[in-house]
Amino acid sequence: MAEKLRQEASEELDAPETGPATKETQVIAIYGKGGIGKSFTLANLSYMMAQQGKKVLLIGCDPKSDTTSLLFGGKACPTIIETSSKKKLAGENVAIGDVCFVRDGVFAMELGGPEVGRGCGGRGIIHGFELLEKLGFHEWGFDYVLLDFLGDVVCGGFGLPIARDMCQKVIIVGSNDLQSLYVANNVCSAVEYFRKLGGNVGVAGIVVNKDDGTGEAAAFAEAVGIPILAAIPADEDIRRKSAKYEIIGRPGTQWASLFEGLASSVAEAPPVRPTPLTPDALLGLFDGDTVGRDVVLIPATIEQMCGKSDITKPTLEVIYDNA
Template identity: 80%
Template sequence: MSGCGSAASSGHSMQDFLRAEAAIEPDPVVTTTPTKETQIIAIYGKGGIGKSFTLANLSYMMAQQGKRTLLIGCDPKSDTTSLLFGGRACPTIIETSSKKKLAGEDVKIGDVCFKRDGVFAMELGGPEVGRGCGGRGIIHGFELLEKLGFHEWGFDYVLLDFLGDVVCGGFGLPIARDMCQKVIVVGSNDLQSLYVANNVCSAVEYFRKLGGNVGVAGMVINKDDGTGEAHAFCKEAGIPILAAIPAHDDIRKKSANYEIIGRPGGRWAPLFEELSLNVAEAQPLRPKPLTQDELLGLFSSEHTGRDVVLQPASLEDMCGGSVAEKPSLEVIYETV
């Protein structure tokens, strides 16, 4: 009996601990000036568009060119660094922090930051489904980075991989709080990825109007099949194309096998060498977000609904037939 009571008591105290921790409001994110001239670049794009693939190869090429590069995955899926480490998952900052806190220990750099061939990388991570807010997890992750000395690290480039489908809360921190100097969007020749890219441009423009300084440095077109919609979007939005990665079967197979293709001397090396140069030199611009109709106008009407006419529904439609007229209960007062 005593053993059961002890287990129940332990489970109850753990629940109390977690509830108390969840009730604590996060500290404001510190955005002090880095001690070294570091380019902090946030990369946004639709989920599955190839941000992690692009960043793993870009960061690898940058490191081979002698640039001190840190890659930080800020997507709750925690898959930014998987290609870089051959499919292996890194312990995330949020998960490691929780375990260390329960054990009464402090988090150290070696617990959350790992390296390969000169590239430094880490994953912020996120809560399990239904157990917390991903954006809040991002905020907590950056708080810990501050405590670990983020602004004292001597990197040339810090690349932040953010989910572009959501640009609110913690996911919008780099734009809303000037935590980065510029934003890069990853897109393709499909409406959904360009919708997300346009959404990111709208967020940048909104915060610029509020006095923010972050700009869009350009787009990386991934899986480019030559149809031209992404090129047309960049022209209309007033942002440059930093690279166009072709929809090539060799790239697809090597990426699926967790193989880095951004290696000096390799078949695709010139592509990532040019991308590295363009990322370094691209200036943060003020984009011109498109309206929904302008975005749809980039595509043929066969592939979008822009020729569809909106037909208002009636009450009869909603009820599936005729509707009996009911007397009004409204009280009408006679005017004198």
């Protein structure tokens, strides 16, 4: 045995690989206001990427677990958190086939979250990624990993990919309304905050969904210094097909060129450092009639609050009646 070990130790090692990497995964986090169309955008984007020959993993990181519903024709996937709980009770381990499913080349899974009032959604996200790491997340061989995150929740779990440099870049889905751009601005603020702490994540751009041509999202993108990756029109055909869980981002269809262009932009757009707007600057993108900037804040009075006159006590000293 000793001689065998000496012989093995004396053998010349293979030279280290010095050529360029043959595979590099782009991990991209997509953020936006709830209901703005992140899941619609991602389902069609991931489908188009797969049809272009890319190996794509779509991970839903929203407690609603609706990211993959359009991809699978309205069917709900078993979530990682739900499956993990059931397997734990049964004394079993979670396997890839329990939580990851495939359609036309797109791999997809849902992290899930706790039921309403029974836990923290952000903590559920953290737990889900811990389980993904145990399943070999960092060893999987994908061209793109797309993470669908709710943007209008501010707890730490939802900021995980930005705070921990888990992704290379962020893409925002927004529209021409104040609330979605408020969320978009918050995401830019989060990116800038962690960049100041030494982070490397940047914003690659914004996808304008349900674009009605009014231009507020375009003005926002220009103001914060990020590009528009695609503008998806507010079209009745898109709305109707999406409501029926149809994929519209198929090669050769009416909307194919839109998602082909988005796929190229997502792949090639570099992450940039945004310049978030102040609340007043964000309001300035809209007409005063739209957001009510002429409203004056009128201080309330104690009489209005209590329905009686204000009793002013000159001192806190307790005065007792004479005995």
